[in-house]
Structure formats: structure tokens, C-alpha cells
Amino acid sequence: MTLITALPASPVVLSQKNNTMSAQILILSQSHLEGSTDHVCQWLSHLRIPFLRLNGEDLCQLQRLTDLPANENIAAVWYRRKIHSFPAQYQLKKADFNTEYTLKRFLIDEFNGLHSYLFHLIDRHKWLNDPFTEDSLNKLQVLALARKCSIHTPFTEVVTTKKEIESLLNTYPEIIVKPISECIFLEDAAGGQYKMLTKTIHHANLHLVPENFFPSLVQEKVEKKFEIRAFYLNGEWHAMAIFSQNNQKTREDFRNYDTERPNRTVPYQLPATLEAKLHQLMKLLHFRTGSVDLMVDKQGNYYFLEINPEGQFGMVSYPCNYYLEKKLAILLGESIQELEPATL
Amino acid sequence: MEYFNLYANCQLVTGANMSLLCDLQMRRYYHIPNDTAEVITYLQQHSIDECIAYYGEDNREAITGYIDFLLSRELGFTDTQHLPELTPLSLSWDRFGDITNVIIEYNEEIDYNSAFFRELFNQQVHALEIRCYQHLPLEKLRSLLEQFNGTTLKFIKLVLPFHLTLELASLDQLVKKYPRVKSILVHTSPVDKMERIFAESVPVIFYKGSINSCLACGEIRTNYFTTNIELFTESQHHNTCLNRKLSIDLQGNIKNCPSLPESYGHVSTANLQEVLDNKDFHKYDNIRKDDIKVCKDCEFRHVCTDCRAYREDPNDLYSRPLKCGYDPYTNNWENWSQLPMKQQAIACYGLTALIN
Incomplete structure (x- = not known):
């Protein structure tokens, strides 16, 4: 607000600024394979709620930092996705496994440095979910918090030896192993795809487990x-x-x-x-x-x-006929109304 | 005590004589006698033993047979109780657009890039059918399709007359360039066949019959039935043929459907909002299958497409579709065009030549 009054702007510009001032929802998403974002945007359009969808890919076209959305224009932020993929031009011309990994890691860090600047630019309370908590979410900590809220969780441990697994199998007939972080997908040179999912360990396949292994999350298997x-x-x-x-x-x-x-x-x-x-x-x-x-x-x-926290809700919304995309759009729209009296 | 839990997305629709168990998730239906439907309904309130006691020992085999059938199709499961947390499926319906589906009867004299079209496709139209009765050169088709780039349109169906230049290879190129095109029907074809292009993702149906006017539309056939949550829920509240749908006929008139007489303006001059605000434009929107004579007694009513353009009684808005040959009271399918009671309406709509 102070910025506008300080400017020797023409009345036309002033009124334009005032119109667009508070009334916008910011959606952080990706440009591809994001049906849920598309759906919510379509509901927002239909309900005539102004929004700005910023895909991670758009940041690769950034001209200057002032192109980033300004705090005063944003009523609420829905952080759905970071980016789908970097533009193809930022790939090595010739495949080189070692360098490729390091460079890819570097690009991701660089991108994250820019992207997470948004967490600071826009007031924390405007975010549907606190972005700092969301970006640093820890599975073990969430389980601990759940137990603190007296929510029952499966017995969970992180182990590194077969011996430890063996002793767990004395208490639980079967245990499962799953990542502490997130599942990954692998591709081999022939184009074969492998997905990492939850696996079961029991007495019959215990012999496949090495004596020592990288710290791994195990859980009692719930029937x-x-x-x-x-x-x-x-x-x-x-x-x-x-x-x-x-x-x-x-x-x-x-x-x-x-x-x-x-x-x-x-x-x-x-x-x-x-x-x-x-x-x-x-x-x-x-x-x-x-x-x-x-x-x-x-x-x-x-x-x-x-x-x-990113909320895979499309898979719940459609089969249950819940219209969650519409509900989310309405909720986001309400934050504009809440903000308006204050800025007028 | 053992109880049978029917999954909430398996919905029973009872007709005069038969019922339809609609599996909205797996998108299929089971045509079952009303007696069976009654037992399934009873099982929703009572245990299996109570059900057998109610219908009598004589029916034990039949009832367990029904349950075995439901279990084998994974339409439900048995448990020590009716799980109270398994809540009914909400049958509410809504869409994020005032118009979801559009049909264009293509005419090269009409400017499809006018303000009206731009406004129309700016507001979340989901699917478009472009019907061409006359040959349309590929470059013209390309420039027509070009204007949908950047819109939220998801699905385009092309209806084209057979032409020697319409080779599969060129259609393949076309759909790769315009991936919104997800289905093609080629009429007046020398053969009936189905092909698939764009890595098998786009069906191209070659059909011997010729489609040269909208008079051929409005047939009710089992192949046109759709068992899914969208149609089923919309059908509870609205007309499934015309609600939130708009058509542009060959002359450029704005209509509910090309086959209906009413026009709400011409695309060269009309304003979309005015059409949407016109009460008459919405007169068919809320005619539900449950309100239509005969259809309301038909077990297929919520998987059916309906037709308001050709009615058995042309003077009655609530009359059943003329081009339906199903009798829900006898459960027989007849050739509708031969039924004596339909002849007057057939003549009235000028369909006699088409049938013969």
C-alpha cells in the first residue's frame, strides 16, 4: 500500500493497482501431469476467483527477482508441487554418469534456493500449509507426533543388522521394510522401470537379508x-x-x-x-x-x-464424489474475502 | 452373525420388472430380477441369517447364491457387522463450467473464430464434437483445430465423411499435432472397421452408413449406455442429454442440440452470456429420467443418454425418446422404427425416408 501512495502514478494506474491488489490466490505447481492443480484452477475460474498459477518450470524463464509474486498481491498460497522437470536444454550433451549426478544435484539445489525464497517473500500465515514444515517433513518425527496425540502407530524401528530383524521376528510374525524418506523409481538402460514399494520380511525369506545393511525403517506388519x-x-x-x-x-x-x-x-x-x-x-x-x-x-x-501434505486428493475426490477440488477452490476464495476488508 | 456389506458405489436402480445393479467404479452393470434386488436391499438392513429367516428356508439356496454372485464380482464383502463407517455415496453433481459439451455441425461459411466461439471455449468446455457432413480438406481441419490450443478443452471427437485423402498416416499426424482429438468417426466409408492411431490411443471408426444430417441422432441402444459416477449422479438431477450442453447447427444457429427446433441466436451476433441467461435455453436442463414417462419405470434410466429432440409424443416434453425400442414392462428390445405406435411421430419428425 505504501508503495502505491508514494508513486506519482496516474489515477488510472492507481485504480488498476487497487483492483488487483489483494485479490489473488497463488498456486505453486508444475506444468505437466498435475490433474489436481488443473481441476482446482478450473473451479477457481468458474467461481471467478482470481488466481496465479506459478509452475516451477516458469521460474526457468524468470527475467529478474521482481518478477516473483509480491506479498501484497497474494491472499493465500497453495503449495502443491515444486517442478516436474527442468527444461531439456539443461542436460549434458553427452551422457556421463558421474558428472551428470553431481550437476543434477547442483541444479536441484540451485532451483530450490530460488524456489524456497518464495517461502520468505510471502507471509507465513498466508500459506495453506506452513512451507518450512512441509519441506522438512520427517516420517519418524510425524510418527512420534502421532503417538503424542495418542494415535496408534505400527511398531516402528530403524535397524542395520539381520540379527536385529531376527529378534523382531520373534515378536512380530512378519515385518515390512519401507524407506525413511520417499520411494524412488529406477530405470535401466533397456528402459525397464522399477518402483520401490513396501516389502515383507518373514522367517522364510530372512536368508535374503544381508548381515549388515544401510539404516532401514522396519515396521510390524499389520494384517x-x-x-x-x-x-x-x-x-x-x-x-x-x-x-x-x-x-x-x-x-x-x-x-x-x-x-x-x-x-x-x-x-x-x-x-x-x-x-x-x-x-x-x-x-x-x-x-x-x-x-x-x-x-x-x-x-x-x-x-x-x-x-x-501435498495432498493426493484426486484419488479420493473422484471415487467418493466429494468434490474436494471445488471445496479447496472455495476455501482459497474465502481467504480473499477475509483479506479484503483489511486492505480497503 | 454374518452381514453382507454392499460397496457404496454399487447402486441399485429398480425398474418395473427388472433392476440394474450399477457398479459405478468398475463401469459395468448387472441386469437382475427385481426379486434379487429386493433381497440385496434387505441384506443392507439385516444379517444373512435374518434374511434367510425372512424369506424362508426354501429360499436359502437362492439367497446364498445371490451373495456368492455379489462376492465373486467383488461388489461387496461379508463381515461380522454392517460397517457403520462405510457411508452412502453422495449423489450430488456439479461441474466447473456453464457449458461442458459442445457439438458443432461444421459449415465452411461460418467463422469459428468469432467472439462467440472465443467466449464459449474460454469457459471450461470439456468436450467438443465436430460433425462434418461434407468433405473438409485437412489443412482447413488443421486451422479449425488450431484455435483450441490454449483452451481447457480436453476432448475433441471428429466426425468426417470418408475421403481418399483421409489416410491413417495423415490422421495419425493430425492427432499428434492436436492431441485434444481423442476419437474419430469416418462415415460413408466403403467398409466397417475400427483402427487405432497415435500409439493405439485414438480410435478411428470407419462406418459404412452416411451421416449427412442430425436426423440420425437420438437412438437409444445398449452400446450407448454408460455406467459411471458422472452420468449416474448428473442423471439424478438433470437431463443427461442436454444439461450444460450447447450446439451450433449447420446454419450457425445456437441450439441445445442440432436436432431441436429452438434457436437462441446466431453465432455471428449472439453474446454467450445472453444465451446462458435466456430461461428458454435451460428448459430441458432439469427434465430427469425420473420425470419422463415410461423411462421412469425403466431400470436403465441412470445409465441412458436420453433424447429430447425426437419423442414418442412430439407434443409432450415429458414423453420418452422416440428412438428407444425397449419396453421396461416386458423387458424386450424391439426395432423402434417398426412399432405401430411410433409411426405418427416418425412421420411428424420427417424420419420416414431415413428409416427406409
């Missing part, structure tokens, strides 16, 4: 009746049950999608007490949105698995 993915939006839970038990392919991890016999996905209402505890967890993390994965065992006990 599940079904899984739950619950999307949180501003205090409300929108949950979906995922029945995959009949399907050998998805028995361990529902991401082992089976396109011929997909998992059954239906609306689910979490018990009120669990909702309240999960709500507490989201508050501790300063998240107003995100997806939570849970598991229900044969006896009906709930286990908290993890949080995905």
Missing part, C-alpha cells in the same frame, strides 16, 4: 482389513476406504495398482475420536490440508501410517 486415505481440509476429514485384500498384487501396498482388478474405493466416515486426534496432529504440524494414510486391522483397530 489389514482395508486401508484408509483421508484428506484433511481446514478442519474437516474426507476419508476413503481402500479394499485391496482380495487382490494378491496389492496385499502389501495399494500402490501396486492392478488395472484389471482395481482396489475398491468407497466413502468412509472416520470415528469422531480419531478425527479429533488427527486434527490435533495437523495443528501441531501447522497444516490446513494434507492426506493421511491409515490401516484398519482384522479386529477393527486403526493404525496411522503417514502424512502426505
